[in-house]
Each structure stands twice: as structure tokens, then as C-alpha cells.
Amino acid sequence: MDRRQFLQASSIIVMAACLPGRLRAAEKKKLYLQPMGVKLSDKDVAMVKEALREFYAFEVVDLPRIKMPKSAWYSPRKRWRAEKILDVLEELAPKDAHRILGLTGQDISTTKGKYEDWGVMGLASIDGLAGVMSMLRCRKSARNRKHARIRFAKVAVHEIGHTLGLPHCPTRGCLMEDAKGRASTCDREYDFCDNCRKALKKWNRPIPAFPKIPWPRPK
Numbered sequence: 001m002d003r004r005q006f007l008q009a010s011s012i013i014v015m016a017a018c019l020p021g022r023l024r025a026a027e028k029k030k031l032y033l034q035p036m037g038v039k040l041s042d043k044d045v046a047m048v049k050e051a052l053r054e055f056y057a058f059e060v061v062d063l064p065r066i067k068m069p070k071s072a073w074y075s076p077r078k079r080w081r082a083e084k085i086l087d088v089l090e091e092l093a094p095k096d097a098h099r100i101l102g103l104t105g106q107d108i109s110t111t112k113g114k115y116e117d118w119g120v121m122g123l124a125s126i127d128g129l130a131g132v133m134s135m136l137r138c139r140k141s142a143r144n145r146k147h148a149r150i151r152f153a154k155v156a157v158h159e160i161g162h163t164l165g166l167p168h169c170p171t172r173g174c175l176m177e178d179a180k181g182r183a184s185t186c187d188r189e190y191d192f193c194d195n196c197r198k199a200l201k202k203w204n205r206p207i208p209a210f211p212k213i214p215w216p217r218p219k
């Protein structure tokens with residue numbers, strides 16, 4: 001197992017003289033969103049964009065949609081290998097990319113322990129350039145499209161958290177919690193816990209102190 005962390009789901013960033021949130025767009029580091037393949041709506045991408053803008057002081061930039069990379073096709077299970085998609089995203093990333101996040105509605109998987117091919121919601125390199133995530137498992141047992149979309153956006157904040165160095169967090173309800181195979185874990189998540197937020201601050205990651213969180217606080 002390499003340093004890539006994933007949300008398992010069988011059933012399922014710069015401190016300057018002023019606050020990061022007030023930095024002009026040109027001064028912000030760039031986070032590119034790369035939509036891939038079919039089965040993902042523009043609304044799904046827009047929700048991810050909104051969440052990432054609130055949680056991280058990045059300039060979030062859309063890239064034009066591309067096809068799923070052929071090199072990632074896993075024919076025995078007719079789905080796509082997440083670690084191979086990360087390799088492609090690292091190649092594709094524009095030179096000024098601080099981070100890049102692939103978004104898809106297709107099924108993605110990776111090797112987990114003794115499981116050769118395990119379906120995941122997302123995969124990202126710890127302190128690395130790229131992450132990738134799938135909407136597929138967010139839709140399972142979701143009340144409606146908006147509910148699935150909120151889960152998807154939470155996974156996006158989670159995966160980018162990994163790329164900024166955060167491991168899984170033991171605090172229940174923290175956005176860095178391990179989903180442990182269930183998309184519904186996202187439903188009890190709201191914000192980073194104090195420990196995760198402190199870690200990001202300590203590492204000078206571009207995070208605003210008071211995000212306008214774009215989903216309701218779980219009851």
C-alpha cells in the first residue's frame with residue numbers, strides 16, 4: 001500500500017500579511033477540477049467547486065471535460081483503477097497547478113489489503129498533487145440528487161485534505177473521518193475538527209478561518 005488514502009465503499013492550503021480569504025485571485029494557488037467521463041452533471045461539479053472555494057483559499061479552476069483515461073480501464077470488473085487515474089492527472093496537471101482533482105460518475109477502484117480490486121469513493125496522494133473521486137457511491141441510498149451532491153462535495157473536501165497532508169481522523173463527524181465502507185458516513189460530517197484545522201494552519205495551508213459551509217449541520 002502506498003501513501004494513497006481512500007474512502008472505502010463496497011456498499012457504498014498561504015499566510016501573507018493579510019488573511020488568506022482576502023488574497024486577490026491572482027495571488028491564490030490554483031486547484032484544478034478535471035471532470036471525466038459521463039454520468040456527472042454540471043451541477044455536481046458546481047457543488048464541489050463551491051465547497052472547495054469555501055474550505056480552501058484556492059483559486060478553483062475548471063478544466064474542459066475529458067474521456068476516462070484508457071490506461072485506467074480494468075476489464076475484469078468493468079470499472080476504472082483510481083491509482084492509474086491519479087498517474088494521468090499528475091501528467092495532465094497544468095504547470096501552475098498546486099493541486100488537481102479528478103471528478104467522475106464512473107465506478108473507480110483500487111487495491112486494498114487482500115482485495116485486489118476494491119470500489120472506492122475517492123483516492124488521493126497524501127501531500128501529493130492529485131486526487132480523484134466518484135459520484136457513484138454517493139448516490140447509493142441518497143434521498144435525492146441534492147443529498148448525493150452534498151456527499152460528493154464533502155468527499156472533495158476530504159480528498160483535498162489528504163493532498164494537503166491530512167491522514168484519516170478519529171474524530172466522529174470530522175470531514176477527514178474514514179468512511180469505512182459507507183457513503184452514509186458523510187451524512188454525519190460537517191466541518192474539520194479542531195485538530196485537523198490546527199494541523200492545516202500549522203503547515204501554512206490555504207484555509208479560511210470562517211468558511212461559509214454549504215451544507216446543513218447534521219442533527
Ligand SMILES: [Zn+2]
Pocket residue numbers: 005006007158162168177178
Ligand atoms: Zn480518506
Ligand SMILES: [Zn+2]
Pocket residue numbers: 169170171174175176177192193194195196197
Ligand atoms: Zn479531524
